[in-house]
Amino acid sequence: MRSLVLGKVFGIAIELHWSFLLIIFFILVSAATESLQSMLATAMLFFFLFLSVLLHELTHSIVSIKRGIAVHKIMLLPIGGVAIAEELPEKASDEFLISVSGPLFNFLLVILVLLAVSFFSLPFPWQILSQQLDASEFDKLLFEYPLFTLLYVNLMLGTFNLLLPALPLDGGRVLRSLLSMKFGLIKATRIVTTISAAVALFLFMISFAAQNLLMTIISVFIFFGASEEARIIETKHALKGITIMQLVDKKPIIFESNTPIELIIEELLSRNKFSCLIDFGQNRYGVFDLNDLPQNLNLKSPACEYAKAVEPLDASLSADKALERFIIKGQSMLPVFESGQLVGTLSLETIERAYRISAIKETLSKTA
Numbered sequence: 001m002r003s004l005v006l007g008k009v010f011g012i013a014i015e016l017h018w019s020f021l022l023i024i025f026f027i028l029v030s031a032a033t034e035s036l037q038s039m040l041a042t043a044m045l046f047f048f049l050f051l052s053v054l055l056h057e058l059t060h061s062i063v064s065i066k067r068g069i070a071v072h073k074i075m076l077l078p079i080g081g082v083a084i085a086e087e088l089p090e091k092a093s094d095e096f097l098i099s100v101s102g103p104l105f106n107f108l109l110v111i112l113v114l115l116a117v118s119f120f121s122l123p124f125p126w127q128i129l130s131q132q133l134d135a136s137e138f139d140k141l142l143f144e145y146p147l148f149t150l151l152y153v154n155l156m157l158g159t160f161n162l163l164l165p166a167l168p169l170d171g172g173r174v175l176r177s178l179l180s181m182k183f184g185l186i187k188a189t190r191i192v193t194t195i196s197a198a199v200a201l202f203l204f205m206i207s208f209a210a211q212n213l214l215m216t217i218i219s220v221f222i223f224f225g226a227s228e229e230a231r232i233i234e235t236k237h238a239l240k241g242i243t244i245m246q247l248v249d250k251k252p253i254i255f256e257s258n259t260p261i262e263l264i265i266e267e268l269l270s271r272n273k274f275s276c277l278i279d280f281g282q283n284r285y286g287v288f289d290l291n292d293l294p295q296n297l298n299l300k301s302p303a304c305e306y307a308k309a310v311e312p313l314d315a316s317l318s319a320d321k322a323l324e325r326f327i328i329k330g331q332s333m334l335p336v337f338e339s340g341q342l343v344g345t346l347s348l349e350t351i352e353r354a355y356r357i358s359a360i361k362e363t364l365s366k367t368a
């Protein structure tokens with residue numbers, strides 16, 4: 001996923017997905033063709049949306065860190081954000097607290113805005129409660145009353161995220177965590193995935209009736225997001241009893257960091273491999289991967305220029321935890337350490353094969 005890194009807060013990288021910029025650009029252009037006021041109202045709406053999504057995700061992240069689950073980045077998407085944690089919460093109570101905290105923050109902000117405008121008699125369009133407004137009158141309010149815009153955005157974010165019982169939205173996670181307490185993670189995920197598909201289908205149909213493109217996008221996002229979530233959970237379940245030492249390649253290909261990449265590529269291709277380790281010295285290793293090579297490649301360059309420094313996996317890790325690390329880091333191979341020493345490498349491909357074998361065994365045991 002291509003994104004723009006905006007900065008770091010509490011050690012968490014904040015990234016803006018490129019589609020966010022693209023959508024802002026298109027919406028501003030289309031609003032500008034209507035009127036200047038409608039463009040300014042849209043710009044204001046997006047500014048507060050961006051800020052509120054960021055704070056919503058930071059709330060999830062802070063609760064997650066407090067529960068002992070590290071968060072390494074927040075990705076801001078046009079329809080909300082995703083806080084990318086080091087691992088999925090194991091305990092249902094942790095998942096419940098982490099997922100409920102984001103929408104609760106939005107509702108808290110709504111209450112604070114209401115209290116502030118009432119106590120300090122700040123300008124606020126109270127007429128909205130009694131009057132029916134058309135789109136252009138509504139735009140005018142968004143443009144004239146920033147506090148109203150802030151309230152509106154947070155009310156929408158909180159409601160949408162909490163009340164739709166669909167994965168991967170917060171509401172789906174809350175429901176899954178509650179069901180997990182009774183049925184366990186696997187069965188709870190299956191139930192919520194089925195509900196999510198129904199919610200996605202329902203939204204998809206009414207989005208056509210309402211001619212609402214954003215709703216169509218959200219329904220597709222829920223449909224694919226939920227099935228991806230289900231796939232991850234099923235895989236984790238199948239890999240649970242397997243330790244990575246059973247899967248480690250104990251004779252990895254290792255090159256010195258000054259080896260010209262020409263030699264490495266030749267060796268990898270002749271051995272039918274995609275990646276190898278590069279020894280950076282002092283027990284540090286990088287991964288050189290044929291899939292990650294740039295277009296303008298200088299074949300005479302030393303390996304260290306193209307190798308990616310990585311954190312090793314600990315040999316005591318279970319295969320399902322290792323899989324999470326691969327998915328989160330976007331790596332296809334990682335070095336494995338035991339008591340601080342390199343013992344081999346593990347590839348994503350090997351884990352996936354182990355998963356397929358375990359799934360076949362389970363099917364066979366059911367038919368037997």
Ligand SMILES: [Zn+2]
Binds near residue numbers: 056057099103
């Ligand atoms: Zn959330």
